[in-house]
Amino acid sequence: MFLANLTTERELEVWDRLSAVSDPELDEPITDMNFVEQVEIFDADSVLVEFRLPTYWCSPNFAFLMAFGIRAEVSALPWVRKVTVQLNDHCFGDEVNVGVNSGRSFHEIFAENCDGAVLEDVVEKFAAKAFDRRQEVVLLAVRALVGSAEDVVSMRLGMLRKMHFSGEEELRQLPRYLDLLAERGLAVKDDDLAFPTWEGGAIPAEDLEAHLQRLRSIRINMEFNGAMCRGLASTRYHEVEIGPDGPTLIDFMAGRVAPRLAPQARH
Amino acid sequence: MFKTPEGKEIFVIDGHTHFWDGSPENQANIHGKQFIDCFYAYHTNLSPTEELWEKPRFEKYSEEDVYRDLFIDGPDDMAIIQSTYLKDFYKNGFSSIERSTKMAQRHPERFIVNGSFDPRDGEKALEYIHYMKEEFDIKGVKMYTAEWNGDSKGWALNDPSAYKCFELCDKLGIRNIHVHKGPTIIPLSKDAFDVHDVDYAATDFQNLNWIIEHCGLPRLDDFCWIATQETNVYGGLAVALPFIHSRPRYFGEVMAELLWWVGEDKILFGSDYAIWTPKWLVEKFWDFQIPEDISAERGGVQLTDEIKEKILGLNAAKLYGIDVEAKKKQLSGAPVQIAAE
Numbered sequence: 001m002f003l004a005n006l007t008t009e010r011e012l013e014v015w016d017r018l019s020a021v022s023d024p025e026l027d028e029p030i031t032d033m034n035f036v037e038q039v040e041i042f043d044a045d046s047v048l049v050e051f052r053l054p055t056y057w058c059s060p061n062f063a064f065l066m067a068f069g070i071r072a073e074v075s076a077l078p079w080v081r082k083v084t085v086q087l088n089d090h091c092f093g094d095e096v097n098v099g100v101n102s103g104r105s106f107h108e109i110f111a112e113n114c115d116g117a118v119l120e121d122v123v124e125k126f127a128a129k130a131f132d133r134r135q136e137v138v139l140l141a142v143r144a145l146v147g148s149a150e151d152v153v154s155m156r157l158g159m160l161r162k163m164h165f166s167g168e169e170e171l172r173q174l175p176r177y178l179d180l181l182a183e184r185g186l187a188v189k190d191d192d193l194a195f196p197t198w199e200g201g202a203i204p205a206e207d208l209e210a211h212l213q214r215l216r217s218i219r220i221n222m223e224f225n226g227a228m229c230r231g232l233a234s235t236r237y238h239e240v241e242i243g244p245d246g247p248t249l250i251d252f253m254a255g256r257v258a259p260r261l262a263p264q265a266r267h
Numbered sequence: 268m269f270k271t272p273e274g275k276e277i278f279v280i281d282g283h284t285h286f287w288d289g290s291p292e293n294q295a296n297i298h299g300k301q302f303i304d305c306f307y308a309y310h311t312n313l314s315p316t317e318e319l320w321e322k323p324r325f326e327k328y329s330e331e332d333v334y335r336d337l338f339i340d341g342p343d344d345m346a347i348i349q350s351t352y353l354k355d356f357y358k359n360g361f362s363s364i365e366r367s368t369k370m371a372q373r374h375p376e377r378f379i380v381n382g383s384f385d386p387r388d389g390e391k392a393l394e395y396i397h398y399m400k401e402e403f404d405i406k407g408v409k410m411y412t413a414e415w416n417g418d419s420k421g422w423a424l425n426d427p428s429a430y431k432c433f434e435l436c437d438k439l440g441i442r443n444i445h446v447h448k449g450p451t452i453i454p455l456s457k458d459a460f461d462v463h464d465v466d467y468a469a470t471d472f473q474n475l476n477w478i479i480e481h482c483g484l485p486r487l488d489d490f491c492w493i494a495t496q497e498t499n500v501y502g503g504l505a506v507a508l509p510f511i512h513s514r515p516r517y518f519g520e521v522m523a524e525l526l527w528w529v530g531e532d533k534i535l536f537g538s539d540y541a542i543w544t545p546k547w548l549v550e551k552f553w554d555f556q557i558p559e560d561i562s563a564e565r566g567g568v569q570l571t572d573e574i575k576e577k578i579l580g581l582n583a584a585k586l587y588g589i590d591v592e593a594k595k596k597q598l599s600g601a602p603v604q605i606a607a608e
Binding site: 054055056057089091213216217218220221222223224225227228231232234235236237238239240241242246247248249 | 298301302304305307308309311312313316317319320321322484485486487488491510513514517520521524564
């Protein structure tokens with residue numbers, strides 16, 4: 001009984017760490033995207049995490065990043081002795097699984113799998129996009145509350161922290177925006193600018209509209225990916241059954257049954 | 268023909284359709300299975316419930332299905348069938364020009380069948396372009412830059428071997444180059460659907476029309492920028508359009524960007540059949556207006572009836588040299604036949 005409780009508790013701890021791993025392209029936690037399929041604990045201190053992406057073809061760049069992110073987060077738990085990460089049903093699944101479980105460094109594995117390329121550039125590019133997307137939400141909310149462009153761009157971090165928002169998206173993104181500001185050292189103290197650019201500069205008031213336009217096109221692209229990935233993840237391996245009331249999407253994936261082994265839809 | 272609620276007849280050319288065989292019998296390996304599974308996930312994810320198909324029909328549909336879905340139940344007057352071989356994944360290819368042409372011969376007045384080639388085949392690719400011109404008199408081709416070929420996991424439009432092929436297309440009068448630039452997939456470090464190669468190719472081949480299917484999404488900003496610079500770059504709405512049902516506001520944002528940057532004369536309708544069927548797409552598109560606040564951010568652009576008519580058929584007619592009035596007359600002389608069920 002004690003062991004069962006301990007296992008449950010530890011599983012929850014693992015899930016908690018996993019929520020800190022984001023899909024780099026979408027800037028959403030992999031747990032929110034339902035990419036994590038299974039967490040198992042063996043011998044009290046060994047962890048297996050299985051995950052699956054929305055399609056077999058999802059970019060291996062991101063598959064690598066997420067796999068290594070999972071390893072890093074779970075390994076950080078003090079009681080964990082061994083972590084096994086398994087990416088299921090992916091065109092580069094074998095490469096990713098061998099790489100992430102080899103104990104070697106991420107950059108070594110990645111360079112080996114893509115002609116010596118360095119992934120840091122990709123990571124940096126997507127971190128910048130994530131920043132822009134979070135900033136747009138907060139910036140639009142502040143612009144709606146504060147009158148002039150001048151007041152918006154000169155707002156200080158301390159002031160932003162005190163503001164009250166009501167929209168769901170603003171409430172979700174504000175802490176994530178503040179986290180990234182702190183993590184990157186872009187704004188730390190109360191009198192730092194609340195809306196610096198990713199490069200750390202100020203936004204001139206006369207450029208605010210152009211800045212927002214740019215953030216908007218970044219969001220449109222990310223939203224396309226986000227909507228696609230969410231939808232595809234939810235329908236992957238689901239089939240349609242046409243009954244007397246018309247077609248419905250049935251979920252026959254009890255556990256992880258390979259689609260061809262599952263019963264065929266009726267004709 | 269789409270009839271508006273006021274009774275006006277709108278000429279529809281479906282710029283991006285397929286006649287594929289993704290059935291298990293044709294799959295060469297796991298990749299073939301995963302490819303059609305991925306298409307099916309697109310279908311189930313973005314279709315209205317009442318438009319869903321069962322898997323076996325989706326994997327392989329009949330010649331009768333195509334005719335009914337596009338022209339009887341659907342509002343299309345004409346459809347452009349694209350070829351995609353995926354020879355590493357499918358025994359007889361995914362959608363070959365031979366199979367599509369055979370299907371189209373039943374109603375040749377309604378179909379334009381495009382070819383495809385892989386520049387990495389070198390001399391053979393050039394020979395194949397000659398073959399497609401002589402055998403099928405193609406007016407266009409579909410390029411799939413992420414296709415696997417041996418060890419290669421993709422290519423770019425401005426590769427030297429691709430330029431040789433485009434020179435030949437230009438010489439033979441194959442003027443419409445449809446390019447798949449859509450959601451990101453492999454290969455590893457290189458993004459095979461990055462749109463920047465379009466910029467080079469479109470500049471260097473001014474005689475050719477570059478129709479970028481899926482508008483480069485999720486690289487819409489890059490695509491818009493290139494399409495603004497190049498007069499011979501067009502955007503195909505396939506994959507963007509189904510969002511009109513699941514996320515209409517988002518679709519409004521995409522349309523506002525396209526109208527503002529690319530313009531009403533350079534956007535083409537495409538259902539991406541059989542991933543989606545044209546009936547519901549065209550009906551919803553005709554009813555659609557860009558939300559006021561989104562339109563205001565982009566200089567008040569709006570989808571007027573006149574603009575919709577261009578997108579649904581007139582723009583594609585220009586690219587393919589179709590005389591719309593003559594075609595309407597021809598088609599009214601050969602009305603859609605209700606196929607025996």
